[in-house]
Amino acid sequence: MTTIRDVARAAGVSIATVSRVFNGNPRVGEDTALRVWDAAGELDYWPNGAARSLTTSRTQTLGVLLPDLYGDFFSEVIRGIDQAARRAHFQILLSSSHADPIEIVAAARAMRGRVDGLIIMASDRGTAEAVLGFLGRQPLVFLNPYLDPDGCSAVSIDNRAGGRSAVEHLIALGHRVIATVRGPEGNIDAEERLGGYRDALAGAGLSASPQLELPGDFTETAGFRAVSGLLAAVPRPTAVFAANDAMAAGLLGGLRDAGVAVPGEMAVVGFDDIGVARCLTPPLTSVRVDVCELGRRAVQLLLETVGPDGPAPCRREVLPARLVLRESCGCRSRTELPVLARGAGDSGERDRI
Amino acid sequence: MTTIRDVARAAGVSIATVSRVFNGNPRVGEDTALRVWDAAGELDYWPNGAARSLTTSRTQTLGVLLPDLYGDFFSEVIRGIDQAARRAHFQILLSSSHADPIEIVAAARAMRGRVDGLIIMASDRGTAEAVLGFLGRQPLVFLNPYLDPDGCSAVSIDNRAGGRSAVEHLIALGHRVIATVRGPEGNIDAEERLGGYRDALAGAGLSASPQLELPGDFTETAGFRAVSGLLAAVPRPTAVFAANDAMAAGLLGGLRDAGVAVPGEMAVVGFDDIGVARCLTPPLTSVRVDVCELGRRAVQLLLETVGPDGPAPCRREVLPARLVLRESCGCRSRTELPVLARGAGDSGERDRI
DNA sequence: CAGCGCTATGGAAACGTTTTCAGATGATTT
DNA sequence: AAATCATCTGAAAACGTTTCCATAGCGCTG
Structure with missing residues (x-):
C-alpha cells in the first residue's frame, strides 16, 4: 500500500x-x-482512514446498532440513515442482531475509535436505560426507546397514537368485538401498538379480553396462524387490528383460505403501510409510518451533537403515524371507487399522497 | 477518552x-x-480501533457497496452479509446509492484503511469490469456481476435459469402468448431474467415481440401500470412473467381492479418469492432465491482471500433459483388443495420447504 | 537598503496502539 | 555457589496521518 x-x-x-x-x-x-x-x-x-482518524480523532463514520435486520422495517431505517449520512459525507458502521444490553454495549465498545457517534435501536423495554448506563459518555441517539432516556437524543414513532387511530376507526364503523394480533413479546413497538388498541377500546367503553389479543411475531406466518384463534373466539370478532402489515397479509391469506369474506365478515387493519399493502385483496387499510424518515432524523440529531458547534442540547422527536384508508376495513367499498383511477394509470400513487 | x-x-x-x-x-x-x-x-x-488497525493493518471490518437499499432484495443481502460477518467477528462498513463506477471507486477509496476487503454489488453491465480496473489491488468480491470478472471472486444468482424455468412452466401449461414485465433498463438481474424469458420462448419455438415485453422498474406501481399494456396487446396474452414479486403484486392488484380473473384469464408468475407472495390473491407462483445466502457466501469468499492462509484462488459461485408453485400460474387450483393444510395451521411453511 | 509582512514549504511532534527485543527476577540444576 | 533457564515485564520503535511551528524567499514600504 x-x-x-x-x-x-x-x-x-x-x-x-x-x-x-x-x-x-x-x-x-x-x-x-x-x-x-x-x-x-x-x-x-x-x-489511510485509520491513520487519519487517529490524528484528527474524527472518523466520518456513524455506528448503527440494530436488534435485527429482517423485514421492511429495518431495511427502511437503514436506508434513511444511509441517505442522511451520505449527504453529510459520513459512512455507516453496521452491526445487528443484538438481543440484550450486554451485547449492545460490547458491540459499541468494539466500535470505539471507529465512529463519531452511535445510533442505537433498543427494541426491548429497559434496554435504552441499561445501555445508557454504560455508554453515557459518547454521542448517541436512540431509536424508539421505551422511555425518554436522560441526557441523549431520541427519535421514535408514535406507535400508540397510530394503533389507537386504527382501532378508533373500526369502532366508528360500528365494530364492537375487535381482536388484535400482537407483535413479539417485549418488543416496544408491539407493546405500544397494543397500548393504542387498548386505549381505543377503553375510550369507547369496550372491554378488552385476553382471547382477543392473539399472539404473533411480526411474520406472515403468524398472521396465518392467528386466523384459527380469531374464528374460535366467542363472541366472534368482526374486525382485527394486526400490529404490522406482514401479519395483516397473513391474516388476509388465512381468511381467504378459510372462506371468510373481508371486509364483509371480518374487517382487517394493518400497520406500516408496506408497498404491497395496496396490492393485497382487498387492498389493506394500514397505518402509514415514514420509517425512512425515522432513520434520517436520527442521523440529523446525531450530527447535531457531533458537529463542530459543540454538543447541542439533547432533543426528542416523535414521528406521526397516519391511517391510510383502503378497502380491507370496509369503509370504502370497491365499487364506490372510480374504477378508472384504480386501473393502470396513476392509481398506484393515489393513496400514497 | x-x-x-x-x-x-x-x-x-x-x-x-x-x-x-x-x-x-x-x-x-x-x-x-x-x-x-x-x-x-x-x-x-x-x-481505540483506529490506532489498533494502524499498527496491525487489520480492521475486522468489511466494506459493502450497494447500488441501492430499497426493497426486500437489498435488505436480505445485507442481512446475510451481517450474519456471516458477525459470526467471524467482523463489522460492516456500509455505503449505498452508487449509480456508476466512478462513485463506487470514490466510495471504495474513502474506505481505504478502514476495511480489510470489499463486497461490491455492481448491478449495471460493465460496472464490475470498470471498477476492477481501479480497485484491482485489494481483496474484493462481486455480487451479481454481468460477466465473470478476472482475478477476483464473485457470487451471483442464476437469474437466467430461474426466468427460463418460470416461463417454461407457463408454456408447459399450454400458454402460447406470454408477456413479461421487465426490470430497470441496464440492471443486470433484470436483463438476465429477461434473457431467461426469451430463452424459454425460443426453446418452444414461440416468437418474442416488443409489445409483449412491458417496461418496469421493480416497483409495485410499475406492475399496476403494466396492466393496461398487457390487456391492450394483440393477440392478448394469457400469461405474464414479472421480473420481480413487487411488480407481480402490482399486476395482481391491477388485474383484480380491471376484473381480469387470475389465473383463469391471465396466469401470473413472479420472481424472488418474497414473504407476502403466498398471502396475495391468488397466492403467487414465484421463483425462489435465497438472497440471504447470497450475502453469506460473499462474506465467506471474501474472508477466504483476506484470511490468514493468504489469498485463496478466486472463485465463482452461482446460486440456484427454483420455481415455487402456487395458484397464480393456474397449475394448482385452489379447490384441489387440502383445505385444512392451507388453513391456520402449518400451511404457511408448507410451500417454503 | 534595512525592515516588514506575506506566502509556500519543511521538520517534527503528536495520535493510541502492537510488537520486538532485552532485562529482571526467581527457580532449578550442576 | 555458580550457571542455566523460564517467566514476566518494560522500553522503544513502528504504523500513516495531521498540524504546529519555524524558516526561506520575495516583494513592499519607508
Missing part, C-alpha cells in the same frame, strides 16, 4: 505538503499541488 | 502489559492481568 511518504518522494515535496493538498488547504502553490495530484494518481494513493 | 496509558498508570504496569492483557496474551501474570482488568473497568477503557 502506498503511503503519503511515497507520494511526497515522487512529487519532490514533504509529506506535510501532500497532506495539505489532500485536505484542500489553499496555502499550497498551484504547480506544487498539481505535481502532488499527478504523483498520487500515478501511485494510486489515497490517505 | 481514556487511553492505554491511563490504564497502565492506574494499574502500575507498562502499556505493553495492558496491551497484552487486552489481546489475550498468556505471558502475563495472573494477578497483574487482574489489576489491569480492574483498572480498565474502573476507567471504562477499551482499545
Whole structure:
C-alpha cells in the first residue's frame, strides 16, 4: 500500500505538503499541488482512514446498532440513515442482531475509535436505560426507546397514537368485538401498538379480553396462524387490528383460505403501510409510518451533537403515524371507487399522497 | 477518552502489559492481568480501533457497496452479509446509492484503511469490469456481476435459469402468448431474467415481440401500470412473467381492479418469492432465491482471500433459483388443495420447504 | 537598503496502539 | 555457589496521518 511518504518522494515535496493538498488547504502553490495530484494518481494513493482518524480523532463514520435486520422495517431505517449520512459525507458502521444490553454495549465498545457517534435501536423495554448506563459518555441517539432516556437524543414513532387511530376507526364503523394480533413479546413497538388498541377500546367503553389479543411475531406466518384463534373466539370478532402489515397479509391469506369474506365478515387493519399493502385483496387499510424518515432524523440529531458547534442540547422527536384508508376495513367499498383511477394509470400513487 | 496509558498508570504496569492483557496474551501474570482488568473497568477503557488497525493493518471490518437499499432484495443481502460477518467477528462498513463506477471507486477509496476487503454489488453491465480496473489491488468480491470478472471472486444468482424455468412452466401449461414485465433498463438481474424469458420462448419455438415485453422498474406501481399494456396487446396474452414479486403484486392488484380473473384469464408468475407472495390473491407462483445466502457466501469468499492462509484462488459461485408453485400460474387450483393444510395451521411453511 | 509582512514549504511532534527485543527476577540444576 | 533457564515485564520503535511551528524567499514600504 502506498503511503503519503511515497507520494511526497515522487512529487519532490514533504509529506506535510501532500497532506495539505489532500485536505484542500489553499496555502499550497498551484504547480506544487498539481505535481502532488499527478504523483498520487500515478501511485494510486489515497490517505489511510485509520491513520487519519487517529490524528484528527474524527472518523466520518456513524455506528448503527440494530436488534435485527429482517423485514421492511429495518431495511427502511437503514436506508434513511444511509441517505442522511451520505449527504453529510459520513459512512455507516453496521452491526445487528443484538438481543440484550450486554451485547449492545460490547458491540459499541468494539466500535470505539471507529465512529463519531452511535445510533442505537433498543427494541426491548429497559434496554435504552441499561445501555445508557454504560455508554453515557459518547454521542448517541436512540431509536424508539421505551422511555425518554436522560441526557441523549431520541427519535421514535408514535406507535400508540397510530394503533389507537386504527382501532378508533373500526369502532366508528360500528365494530364492537375487535381482536388484535400482537407483535413479539417485549418488543416496544408491539407493546405500544397494543397500548393504542387498548386505549381505543377503553375510550369507547369496550372491554378488552385476553382471547382477543392473539399472539404473533411480526411474520406472515403468524398472521396465518392467528386466523384459527380469531374464528374460535366467542363472541366472534368482526374486525382485527394486526400490529404490522406482514401479519395483516397473513391474516388476509388465512381468511381467504378459510372462506371468510373481508371486509364483509371480518374487517382487517394493518400497520406500516408496506408497498404491497395496496396490492393485497382487498387492498389493506394500514397505518402509514415514514420509517425512512425515522432513520434520517436520527442521523440529523446525531450530527447535531457531533458537529463542530459543540454538543447541542439533547432533543426528542416523535414521528406521526397516519391511517391510510383502503378497502380491507370496509369503509370504502370497491365499487364506490372510480374504477378508472384504480386501473393502470396513476392509481398506484393515489393513496400514497 | 481514556487511553492505554491511563490504564497502565492506574494499574502500575507498562502499556505493553495492558496491551497484552487486552489481546489475550498468556505471558502475563495472573494477578497483574487482574489489576489491569480492574483498572480498565474502573476507567471504562477499551482499545481505540483506529490506532489498533494502524499498527496491525487489520480492521475486522468489511466494506459493502450497494447500488441501492430499497426493497426486500437489498435488505436480505445485507442481512446475510451481517450474519456471516458477525459470526467471524467482523463489522460492516456500509455505503449505498452508487449509480456508476466512478462513485463506487470514490466510495471504495474513502474506505481505504478502514476495511480489510470489499463486497461490491455492481448491478449495471460493465460496472464490475470498470471498477476492477481501479480497485484491482485489494481483496474484493462481486455480487451479481454481468460477466465473470478476472482475478477476483464473485457470487451471483442464476437469474437466467430461474426466468427460463418460470416461463417454461407457463408454456408447459399450454400458454402460447406470454408477456413479461421487465426490470430497470441496464440492471443486470433484470436483463438476465429477461434473457431467461426469451430463452424459454425460443426453446418452444414461440416468437418474442416488443409489445409483449412491458417496461418496469421493480416497483409495485410499475406492475399496476403494466396492466393496461398487457390487456391492450394483440393477440392478448394469457400469461405474464414479472421480473420481480413487487411488480407481480402490482399486476395482481391491477388485474383484480380491471376484473381480469387470475389465473383463469391471465396466469401470473413472479420472481424472488418474497414473504407476502403466498398471502396475495391468488397466492403467487414465484421463483425462489435465497438472497440471504447470497450475502453469506460473499462474506465467506471474501474472508477466504483476506484470511490468514493468504489469498485463496478466486472463485465463482452461482446460486440456484427454483420455481415455487402456487395458484397464480393456474397449475394448482385452489379447490384441489387440502383445505385444512392451507388453513391456520402449518400451511404457511408448507410451500417454503 | 534595512525592515516588514506575506506566502509556500519543511521538520517534527503528536495520535493510541502492537510488537520486538532485552532485562529482571526467581527457580532449578550442576 | 555458580550457571542455566523460564517467566514476566518494560522500553522503544513502528504504523500513516495531521498540524504546529519555524524558516526561506520575495516583494513592499519607508
